[in-house]
Amino acid sequence: MVKIKHVIIIFISFQFQDAFSxxxxxxxxxxxxxxxxxxxxxxxxxxxxxxxxxxxxxxxxxxxxxxxxxxxxxxxxxxxxxxxxxxxxxxxxxxLEEKINELDEVVVGKILTGNLLLDISKTEGDPPINFYDVGIPGYTGKPATISERKLNEATTGSGIIPLNPIINALTGRTKMLKNRVKIDEKEALMQSIKARLEKDFLASNPLQDDLVMDFFYFCADDENFIVHCKNQTDFKILIFLRMKYRQYLENLRANKN
Structure with missing residues (x-):
């Protein structure tokens, strides 16, 4: 009877260990x-x-x-x-606690006293003028990149028959500038993802320090990089990075062999 009890206790212990494993x-x-x-x-x-x-x-x-x-x-x-x-x-x-980024105190320019008339009297220089002050309509959207400005210049022109777009299309310059805009878009998106998700991703997908930048460029080179990562949730982007991580490791192993 005692042996049976011991067997039952041992059996139950194994069941608990198996459950926790x-x-x-x-x-x-x-x-x-x-x-x-x-x-x-x-x-x-x-x-x-x-x-x-x-x-x-x-x-x-x-x-x-x-x-x-x-x-x-x-x-x-x-x-x-x-x-x-x-x-x-x-x-x-x-x-979870709030992350507070504290900055060193920096004093720029003159120290204000809180007395409005006194502070104005101590202010030097004229206020800046913008296009609203002189009644000129202005662009307030996202500033264009250098490549986007060059592409716009290459595809617009004046006159009854604008020659600039025609010449640039025939010489292939327009196509080249469009490709450059796409490359800039990929680069900006890749850098944004790297800055936002690198730490969390590498916590469970380790890479040597000298391979990290190479890996993110490897991801950006994927023909579907923009589709998988632009305007997507972090979760979907992490799934894409995980898939590219496996491919990247396979390429490293193949190159070593």
Missing amino acids: QSVEIQGKIESDLNVENINVINKTSQFFTITDSEGRFKIKAKLNDTLLFSSIQHKPKTVIIDKNIIVLKAMRVF
């Missing part, structure tokens, strides 16, 4: 005084990742002792180790 889907919720949507949730152990919805909720697979990293531009990064309580409940709540 398996990955389970954990439902979580982020709490914060700031916006809780699109917060990156990365399982650094298994390299799974997801993002939160508009209410701060997320689902991610994890097992006992896995490390979850929570990060966003507005919040301080936070790391949570999956314990037995989280595995049993299959749920967790995480509170």
